[in-house]
Amino acid sequence: MHSIIKTSFAAIVAAGITATAAHADAHALSGDLVIFSDMSNPAPRAVMESMVERFGAMHPDMNIELTVIDREAYKTQIRNFLTADAPDVANWYAANRMLPYVNAGLFEDVSDIWEGQLSDELASTKGALTIEGKQYGVPYTYYQWGVYYRKDLMEQYGLSEPTTWAEEKANCQTYLDNGIKCYTIGTKFLWTAGGWFDYLNMRTNGYDYHAALTGGTENWDSEATRATFANWRELIDMGAFIDNHQTYSWQEAMPFMVNGEAASYLMGNFSVASFREGGLDDSKLDFYQFPEITAGIAKGEDAPTDTFHIPSGATNKENARAFLKFVVSADNQTLINNGENLGQLPVNSLSSVDDDKFLNEGFAMLSNDAPGGVAQFFDRDAPAEMAAVAMEGFQEFMLFPDNLDDILARLDEAAVDIYAE
Amino acid sequence: MPASKYEQPKRSWYKRNEIAVTPILFLLPGVFFFAVYVIYPVFQSFNISLYKWDGLGEAEFIGLKNYQKLLEDRAFETSLWNNLKWLVLYLLAIPMGLFISLFLNQKVTGIRLYKSLFFFPFVISQIVVGLVFSWFYDPTFGIFTKMLGLIGLEIKGGVLGNPTAVTYGIIAAGLWPQTAYCMILYLTGLNSVDPEQVEAARLDGAKGWKMLWYVIIPQLKPATFIAFVVTIVGALRSFDLISIMTRGGPFGQSRVLSYYMFEKALSEYGFRMGYGAAIAVVLFMIMLVFIAYFLWSMYQEEKGAH
Numbered sequence: 001m002h003s004i005i006k007t008s009f010a011a012i013v014a015a016g017i018t019a020t021a022a023h024a025d026a027h028a029l030s031g032d033l034v035i036f037s038d039m040s041n042p043a044p045r046a047v048m049e050s051m052v053e054r055f056g057a058m059h060p061d062m063n064i065e066l067t068v069i070d071r072e073a074y075k076t077q078i079r080n081f082l083t084a085d086a087p088d089v090a091n092w093y094a095a096n097r098m099l100p101y102v103n104a105g106l107f108e109d110v111s112d113i114w115e116g117q118l119s120d121e122l123a124s125t126k127g128a129l130t131i132e133g134k135q136y137g138v139p140y141t142y143y144q145w146g147v148y149y150r151k152d153l154m155e156q157y158g159l160s161e162p163t164t165w166a167e168e169k170a171n172c173q174t175y176l177d178n179g180i181k182c183y184t185i186g187t188k189f190l191w192t193a194g195g196w197f198d199y200l201n202m203r204t205n206g207y208d209y210h211a212a213l214t215g216g217t218e219n220w221d222s223e224a225t226r227a228t229f230a231n232w233r234e235l236i237d238m239g240a241f242i243d244n245h246q247t248y249s250w251q252e253a254m255p256f257m258v259n260g261e262a263a264s265y266l267m268g269n270f271s272v273a274s275f276r277e278g279g280l281d282d283s284k285l286d287f288y289q290f291p292e293i294t295a296g297i298a299k300g301e302d303a304p305t306d307t308f309h310i311p312s313g314a315t316n317k318e319n320a321r322a323f324l325k326f327v328v329s330a331d332n333q334t335l336i337n338n339g340e341n342l343g344q345l346p347v348n349s350l351s352s353v354d355d356d357k358f359l360n361e362g363f364a365m366l367s368n369d370a371p372g373g374v375a376q377f378f379d380r381d382a383p384a385e386m387a388a389v390a391m392e393g394f395q396e397f398m399l400f401p402d403n404l405d406d407i408l409a410r411l412d413e414a415a416v417d418i419y420a421e
Numbered sequence: 422m423p424a425s426k427y428e429q430p431k432r433s434w435y436k437r438n439e440i441a442v443t444p445i446l447f448l449l450p451g452v453f454f455f456a457v458y459v460i461y462p463v464f465q466s467f468n469i470s471l472y473k474w475d476g477l478g479e480a481e482f483i484g485l486k487n488y489q490k491l492l493e494d495r496a497f498e499t500s501l502w503n504n505l506k507w508l509v510l511y512l513l514a515i516p517m518g519l520f521i522s523l524f525l526n527q528k529v530t531g532i533r534l535y536k537s538l539f540f541f542p543f544v545i546s547q548i549v550v551g552l553v554f555s556w557f558y559d560p561t562f563g564i565f566t567k568m569l570g571l572i573g574l575e576i577k578g579g580v581l582g583n584p585t586a587v588t589y590g591i592i593a594a595g596l597w598p599q600t601a602y603c604m605i606l607y608l609t610g611l612n613s614v615d616p617e618q619v620e621a622a623r624l625d626g627a628k629g630w631k632m633l634w635y636v637i638i639p640q641l642k643p644a645t646f647i648a649f650v651v652t653i654v655g656a657l658r659s660f661d662l663i664s665i666m667t668r669g670g671p672f673g674q675s676r677v678l679s680y681y682m683f684e685k686a687l688s689e690y691g692f693r694m695g696y697g698a699a700i701a702v703v704l705f706m707i708m709l710v711f712i713a714y715f716l717w718s719m720y721q722e723e724k725g726a727h
Contacts (some may be wrong), residue, residue, distance in 0.1 A: 385691070399584075
């Protein structure tokens with residue numbers, strides 16, 4: 001699934017977008033710029049294409065070549081094109097996901113872009129893009145995670161948004177008594193269970209412990225981790241999760257909530273679009289932050305960040321740097337993240353958030369209510385191999401909670417090899 | 422000027438050795454590509470399996486450590502057992518294909534249509550077969566689940582969500598197209614059954630099972646051999662169905678070696694080329710047993726023919 005859009009000067013003029021060139025950089029660049037992107041879903045794709053168009057209008061002499069690759073296929077193709085036929089700009093993810101490429105010297109150090117003012121504007125994600133004091137890419141969007149729930153069901157049973165673990169469980173019991181499952185989830189692709197673990201662990205033991213665990217400096221078989229699983233087990237034993245979740249993808253688990261068979265869904269904000277398509281408007285759909293478990297622990301949140309990088313093998317690094325600067329500019333971030341485009345959160349602190357209930361709540365939560373820290377997501381914080389083994393263990397635990405000893409021992413064993421590198 | 426001696430007409434070296442050289446020339450392109458694309462990668466895999474390598478950075482030589490790890494790896498053990506289940510149960514396609522072909526080997530109106538319908542599952546993509554069976558097995562609305570419910574049975578988590586049932590469920594899905602394949606092999610085989618022998622057997626009073634066992638099946642031996650080969654190969658290559666139906670889950674209980682190798686070396690979370698190569702080598706060794714048997718029996722046949 002490749003498509004190439006060549007944006008040439010003539011095409012821009014024909015499209016009549018020259019007006020936007022008014023606020024172009026002081027000097028227009030020329031030459032080539034090759035971009036490989038994984039933004040293949042309809043909305044992200046349109047965003048990517050419009051960014052190229054607007055950047056092209058600022059630099060009319062530049063010949064920009066955009067290749068959009070299917071998002072899943074991209075994950076394996078990136079290894080080939082980074083070594084063999086590197087583009088000038090490529091999409092990827094922050095944190096541990098980019099570590100192998102940084103270690104192999106395939107991503108360019110772009111600390112110079114981050115120098116000065118930009119570091120302040122992008123402060124919230126700087127850590128996720130920093131490896132050993134240097135930055136290797138720039139963020140273009142991120143989104144919050146949290147509990148999306150059926151507002152009408154909650155009102156029907158006279159409940160309110162829980163803020164503590166006890167309230168969460170009490171709410172859940174009420175739903176169960178009325179024949180409704182508390183949480184829908186589809187663990188066929190495993191990562192959804194990783195989201196549950198992230199939150200339970202960050203609330204039980206705090207962000208720092210969670211970071212140490214995914215970073216390989218804490219053992220899996222420990223009092224602290226067992227406490228996390230014990231909390232998880234309380235929900236499992238109540239029968240809080242939908243049955244047969246191991247056979248569903250995250251999308252296939254949505255109808256349970258849309259049909260009112262389940263009350264809530266721990267998910268990323270990207271699910272809102274599908275919920276709305278399924279017929280849940282803002283009177284039926286709402287959002288709350290995952291409640292406190294251990295009192296007094298600073299709350300940490302998951303907010304996966306998607307990024308742009310310059311491969312070391314790029315030929316037009318000057319142009320690529322200009323494009324990266326353009327991507328992170330406040331205006332561009334405001335535009336591409338609004339409700340009509342990505343519908344996510346801009347990373348630049350000077351940009352404005354679109355007037356959308358969930359974006360506003362998410363923005364407020366990440367800005368004010370995440371004092372513990374912002375994590376990327378389990379499979380981006382932990383090394384890929386560890387994530388694969390661990391998320392499989394989470395799924396097993398959700399089905400057979402009695403296997404916990406065995407699972408933890410297995411994870412520790414795998415960790416020895418994986419973190420030794 | 423006397424004619425001193427008879428001069429042989431000048432012939433090129435090629436002309437003189439034509440008979441000996443030509444077969445080699447014809448073989449050369451095939452041998453070349455086989456060597457470059459099959460033999461060389463086999464040894465390359467052996468080599469990579471001795472390294473620790475993430476596919477990007479420096480490869481580190483670690484000797485047989487990857488194989489040592491395989492011995493303790495329970496996911497590998499599960500995959501190996503599942504491969505064995507596939508090998509044994511997939512062979513059911515042969516008798517099933519035989520009986521369907523016997524059933525269809527008659528002359529009634531529209532038999533061509535029936536034959537095509539039975540052959541249909543082999544023509545459609547494995548991906549489609551996988552999807553159809555996933556819906557068939559679906560724990561909430563799948564017709565298989567409903568049918569089991571009618572007789573009071575329930576598989577916890579549905580067929581594909583149950584760690585014990587899942588592999589059998591996928592094998593059953595795989596048997597559907599494989600049976601059709603064996604059927605078509607036997608149908609062509611039945612065309613070449615000698616009617617005089619059948620006639621003679623009938624005069625001697627053979628019928629039913631005896632006729633089948635002593636007269637028909639021996640004549641179908643070539644078809645059986647091919648059916649056996651393609652079924653074994655099919656069982657060892659079982660990848661697409663697993664990938665589309667369960668992705669090896671729940672928690673890795675439906676993996677086979679080929680899928681495990683893919684996961685470790687090439688998938689989204691895989692960065693262990695050496696480990697993946699070690700799994701591939703083990704799979705190759707298993708295949709080698711069958712390949713050796715096939716080659717040996719073909720060799721025997723050739724020898725017998727002369």
